[in-house]
Each structure stands twice: as C-alpha cells, then as structure tokens.
Amino acid sequence: MREISTDLCVIGAGSGGLSVAAGAVQMGAKVVLIEKGEMGGDCLNFGCVPSKSLLHASATGQRFKEGMAHVRSSIETIAPHDSQERFEGLGCTVIRAEACFTGPRSLIAGNVSVSARRFIVATGSRPRIPDIDGLGDVPYLTNETIWSLSDLPEHLLIIGGGPIGMEMAQAFRRFGGEVTVVTPHAILGREDAEAVGVVRGALASEGIHLREGARPVRAALDGENIQLTLESGERISGSHLLIATGRSANVEGLGFDAAGVEVDPDGIVTGPNLRTSNRAIYALGDVRSGQRRFTHVAGDQAGLIVRQVLFGLPAKLKEAHLPHATYTDPELAQVGLTEAAAKDLYGEKLEVYRVDYSGNDRAIATVRAGHGFLKLMVLKGRPVGVTIVGPDAGELIALWSLAISAKLKMSQIAGMVAPYPTLAELNKRAASAYFTPRLFENRKVNWIVRLIQKLVP
Known part of the structure; x- marks a missing residue:
C-alpha cells in the first residue's frame, strides 16, 4: 500500500473542499484531495448549476430536450475548473476513492494510506428520502437522478415544498408538463410569509397545483402511473415522482469512531471554529450538523478554515450576513x-x-x-x-x-x-x-x- 504524509487532507471535492484545497496548495501547503464521486460535487453535477440552467431554459421558451442539452452544456463548460487535471496542475495529490479514517490522524483511500497534520471533511449531503409506505416499491426521482430524463413527464408529482421542489415545479410546468406539489407544510416555510405569498400566487397562476398541508402516507403503482395516498384518504396520480424533502449529511462509512469525531443525527458536530471533537479534523458545508446547506455557505466556511490551518489565526463562524x-x-x-x-x-x-x-x-x-x-x-x-x-x-x-x-x-x-x-x-x-x-x-x-x-x- 502506498503511504503519503501531508500537511492537509481534504475529503470531498465539492465547492467547499475545492476552495480549501486550491487556496492551501497555492499558498505552499502540501495537499491531498480525495473524492469518491464526481469532481465538483453536488452543486456542479446535480444541484445549483443544472437546476439554474433548466430554469433558464424553461423561461426562455426552449423545449424540454433543448433544456436538458443546455444543462449538459453548462456542466461541461464549468467542469474543467473543478477537474482532477486542474487540481493536479495546481499541485494537489488527487485520489479518486472512498476515504475511511483508521485513526485520529490517518485514513485509507483505495490503496493509499494518508497521514496528515489536518483533515477537512467536506463530503456534502444527499437527498433525504421520507418514510412513506410503499415508496421503495415505486420508481422515484431525486435532484441527482432527474437529469437523466429524456422526455418531459406528462404529470410530475413533487413531494416537498422547499426551494428544490418549487424551482423544479416551475421549470417543468413551463416546459408544458402538469405539476402537482404535495407538502405537509406551507411551501418555503422558513421564509417571510408575505414574500412567500407572492411566489405562491405566481406559481398558482401558471397552473401548478399546490397541495399544502397534505401529508402523503403511501405510494403505489397504478398501472403505468404512480399514486400517492394522502393522510386524508385522497389519492393523486402522476406519471413521475420527484422527492424533494431535504438533505442528509454524508457521514456513513468514513470511520468517525476510529477518528474520534462526534456525529449526531444531522451530521458532524463542530464548534464555531468548524473544528470537530478531534482537534486535527475540521468539517465544513452540508456535512456539518445544523448546517444551512448552500454552496456559498460552504465557500465562506472554506475561507475560515484556510485562515486557521495555514496562518494559525483565530476564526469563528458568523451567519448573520449569509444570504x-x-x-x-x-x-x-x-x-x-x-x-x-x-x-x-x-x-x-x-x-x-x-x-x-x-x-x-x-x-x-x-x-x-x-x-x-x-x-x-x-x-x-x-x-x-x-x-x-x-x-x-x-x-x-x-x-x-x-x-x-x-x-x-x-x-x-x-x-x-x-x-x-x-x-x-x-x-x-x-x-x-x-x-x-x-x-x-x-x-x-x-x-x-x-x-x-x-x-x-
């Protein structure tokens, strides 16, 4: 097994991890960057970039297939900036494998053993799947799989009234599909109620069916369609189902017990300086417990970590200014x-x-x-x-x-x-x-x- 000793080991090549790695290596630190999936993480491949590309395409009168082609083009244009080749060119050692801690200051990724003075965990999050009876027996989409669609859904059912659900509802409706949103709570429930009212009115005026306060309790196949049964007993059928009920931190399989890193049901527990219970390990972005899961928030936290690990300067998380x-x-x-x-x-x-x-x-x-x-x-x-x-x-x-x-x-x-x-x-x-x-x-x-x-x- 190959052995590497480094100043900094970054786990996860999403926006936060890439920002730390790029900043650190260009300032003279030795950096190992580990990514088991796609470089660029969720934002580039499944989140911000494709969703905003699709929204733009739907708003400018493009057909669905043209819109999906625009999504792919946008990703391909941005991808070189986040690529393995670019980061190796900057001086990082990039390992494309799954990482697992073997001790407080060591881990294994593929056939490589890495020891480091500091570790940064930036493994992001994945779609949270709700506990709905029968959901596992029906085909459903998430923000990670919806980009594989080749044809416009005739009637898209969306479970979840957050930003992802609302953005996709409007995009698919503007492409010409029927859309029904089912959510147990009010849409965009964490936002200003008066402002949400303006958005709600716009979505409804475009023909999006908003079923707020409706809790789905069962999912089943109804011929070629998917049928949702609500708590009230009402049944709603559609051709496709999108799950947009929030995110779960990616903490599984990382060996945090061996590393002495505290994890709660929402993610990695850190202090305001982004340090975990192991002082040699930091966490940033979606994987943190209590995290506001936005790309720009991870980028802001990357700067705080660079300040600490490279210059030894104190830094604490502030959130009042985060939009x-x-x-x-x-x-x-x-x-x-x-x-x-x-x-x-x-x-x-x-x-x-x-x-x-x-x-x-x-x-x-x-x-x-x-x-x-x-x-x-x-x-x-x-x-x-x-x-x-x-x-x-x-x-x-x-x-x-x-x-x-x-x-x-x-x-x-x-x-x-x-x-x-x-x-x-x-x-x-x-x-x-x-x-x-x-x-x-x-x-x-x-x-x-x-x-x-x-x-x-």
Whole structure:
C-alpha cells in the first residue's frame, strides 16, 4: 500500500473542499484531495448549476430536450475548473476513492494510506428520502437522478415544498408538463410569509397545483402511473415522482469512531471554529450538523478554515450576513432576520421599511413590476435583515449581505449611487425610506431649515 504524509487532507471535492484545497496548495501547503464521486460535487453535477440552467431554459421558451442539452452544456463548460487535471496542475495529490479514517490522524483511500497534520471533511449531503409506505416499491426521482430524463413527464408529482421542489415545479410546468406539489407544510416555510405569498400566487397562476398541508402516507403503482395516498384518504396520480424533502449529511462509512469525531443525527458536530471533537479534523458545508446547506455557505466556511490551518489565526463562524435565494420567478432572497424573527427578538425597537417593485422605473420599463417588494428591518440605525421578492432578488440581496457583514449604518448605505434605471435603485430607495420620517416629518429639522433660509444670504 502506498503511504503519503501531508500537511492537509481534504475529503470531498465539492465547492467547499475545492476552495480549501486550491487556496492551501497555492499558498505552499502540501495537499491531498480525495473524492469518491464526481469532481465538483453536488452543486456542479446535480444541484445549483443544472437546476439554474433548466430554469433558464424553461423561461426562455426552449423545449424540454433543448433544456436538458443546455444543462449538459453548462456542466461541461464549468467542469474543467473543478477537474482532477486542474487540481493536479495546481499541485494537489488527487485520489479518486472512498476515504475511511483508521485513526485520529490517518485514513485509507483505495490503496493509499494518508497521514496528515489536518483533515477537512467536506463530503456534502444527499437527498433525504421520507418514510412513506410503499415508496421503495415505486420508481422515484431525486435532484441527482432527474437529469437523466429524456422526455418531459406528462404529470410530475413533487413531494416537498422547499426551494428544490418549487424551482423544479416551475421549470417543468413551463416546459408544458402538469405539476402537482404535495407538502405537509406551507411551501418555503422558513421564509417571510408575505414574500412567500407572492411566489405562491405566481406559481398558482401558471397552473401548478399546490397541495399544502397534505401529508402523503403511501405510494403505489397504478398501472403505468404512480399514486400517492394522502393522510386524508385522497389519492393523486402522476406519471413521475420527484422527492424533494431535504438533505442528509454524508457521514456513513468514513470511520468517525476510529477518528474520534462526534456525529449526531444531522451530521458532524463542530464548534464555531468548524473544528470537530478531534482537534486535527475540521468539517465544513452540508456535512456539518445544523448546517444551512448552500454552496456559498460552504465557500465562506472554506475561507475560515484556510485562515486557521495555514496562518494559525483565530476564526469563528458568523451567519448573520449569509444570504440565500430561491430562484423561482419571482425570486425570493433573504439575508439576516425575517420580519417575524426580528420582531420576536427586538420587539418595539425594530423598524420595518418596505419599497415595491411597482415604483421602480427599470421594473416598469421592462414589464416586470408585478407585486414584488423589498422589506428592510433596522435596529438602531443598522440593517439586521432584508427580504426581497421579485426579479433578480438574488442579485439585489448581495449589497445587504455586505451591509450586515461590515455593520454599515443606514447613512452609509443611503450614500450609494445606483445607475439609472436599474433594479438596484430599490436598495437605495429602501435606505432612503429610513430617513424619510427623520427628515421630512421632523419638526425640529423643519425649524432648522426655515431658520437657515432666513439667516444665510
């Protein structure tokens, strides 16, 4: 068996693992990168890239087969950046095999034994399959297998009302298929309820059947169709079934008992510095317990780990500035606290401001005004949360992530200048709305202005 001793061993070549490996090796560290599946991980091969490619294709009038060809093209274009060849060119030792710890500072991957000063576990997550009677006896799709479809499903049943379910519901409906979403809870249940209402209305107007509060208890074949029986006794049939009920951390088979790494039902337990119960082992991304499972979150955590393992500097996880978005039409984006969460935490000290897309000239000019809005939560002159629902919400939210991260004051945000006409003016208007009552509805300000007009020649 071949033996390797290295500074850093990264397990998992998804976005987080690749970011750590690339940063570390280019700064002079010896790096071993282990991946048992596809380079690029879930985001490139099954998640963000294919889903956003399919959404784009469905929104631009392409046929289903053209859309799937666009998905493959997008993956193929990005893949070289995440490839084994690129990382070997950077100086990493890449091992394509399954890793298993044999001790606190050692593991085996294929026919290679690796010892390292530090290990980074970035093995990601997989689709969580719900416990539904008979589900194992019917063919179903997940976000990993849906890309193998060659023909448009006549009627796609989707179990799950989260971002994946909603995005795929809209894409397949726009390609011309019938779509029914079945979810025991409200769709996008963790988001601002008012913003979800805008998305819900848009999806329903396109003919997507939303069965919220409906719990499937049994799945069975009904001829060539798949039939779901709901808790109420009602039965729904469709040609295909997509399971979109969340994610489970990939922790199996990694030998964490031998490594002394604590794992709970949700994933690897870490401290705020991303260290596990074994000080030589860190974990990042979807595999962490309690993790917000987004690609950009894993990327942010990669930077924290590089700071610690390469430079010996302290770093702790901060999440208030981490945004996320659901890429339906309209998009729904959030950073920081929702209105409900902020009111629960801060009570009457909280100020809430809202500006509508219907008042934005760019939205009007491009026939995109709709019913979207930006909602801003402010505490003591600083933003603590922003909700945006409408076109390009995922782009607009980035400014507010910076504002919260840098602890900017509302006066600093109001000082930004956006090109005219752009949707970015919504951000400017929201910041300006904070000052409206302070400037235009303030008697003291009015008195000062009148006095100055009399005294200044």
